[in-house]
Amino acid sequence: MVERNSDFITGLLIGGLAGVLIGILYAPKSGRETRDDIGRKTDELMVKAKDEYDQALEKSRKTYETAVKAIGEIRKKAEERVGEVEKTAAELKERGKESLEEGAGRFKRAVDAGLEAYRSEKETPAE
Numbered sequence: 001m002v003e004r005n006s007d008f009i010t011g012l013l014i015g016g017l018a019g020v021l022i023g024i025l026y027a028p029k030s031g032r033e034t035r036d037d038i039g040r041k042t043d044e045l046m047v048k049a050k051d052e053y054d055q056a057l058e059k060s061r062k063t064y065e066t067a068v069k070a071i072g073e074i075r076k077k078a079e080e081r082v083g084e085v086e087k088t089a090a091e092l093k094e095r096g097k098e099s100l101e102e103g104a105g106r107f108k109r110a111v112d113a114g115l116e117a118y119r120s121e122k123e124t125p126a127e
Contacts, residue, residue, distance in 0.1 A: 009053050016045045 020041040025034065 006053075009049050009056070012052065013045060013049050016048075017042065020045065 021038065029037070
């Protein structure tokens with residue numbers, strides 16, 4: 001962006017200077033007056049070019065600062081989301097662990113009940 005602005009300013013200077021020189025050289029004035037006009041116009045163009053450069057530089061700084069601020073906000077939001085996802089994952093893990101333990105407990109009770117029924121059936125004489 002800055003390079004494009006620099007190229008623009010360079011083009012502005014060269015084009016402006018060429019236009020001024022051609023205009024002054026074709027004006028019906030003495031050599032001294034013509035040189036004075038060229039010097040004056042050159043100074044004016046240099047001031048204008050510096051103003052344009054300063055404005056472009058300031059705009060670039062503001063754009064940079066805005067981008068840095070936006071990136072900071074995006075990063076903060078991303079970190080918050082990561083924290084939320086980690087918390088949700090931990091909660092789901094805990095719920096899964098509890099469900100697994102509960103299911104294992106029921107399975108153990110069912111196996112124990114089955115074994116007890118088998119033993120009871122085995123001990124009872126067949127009719």
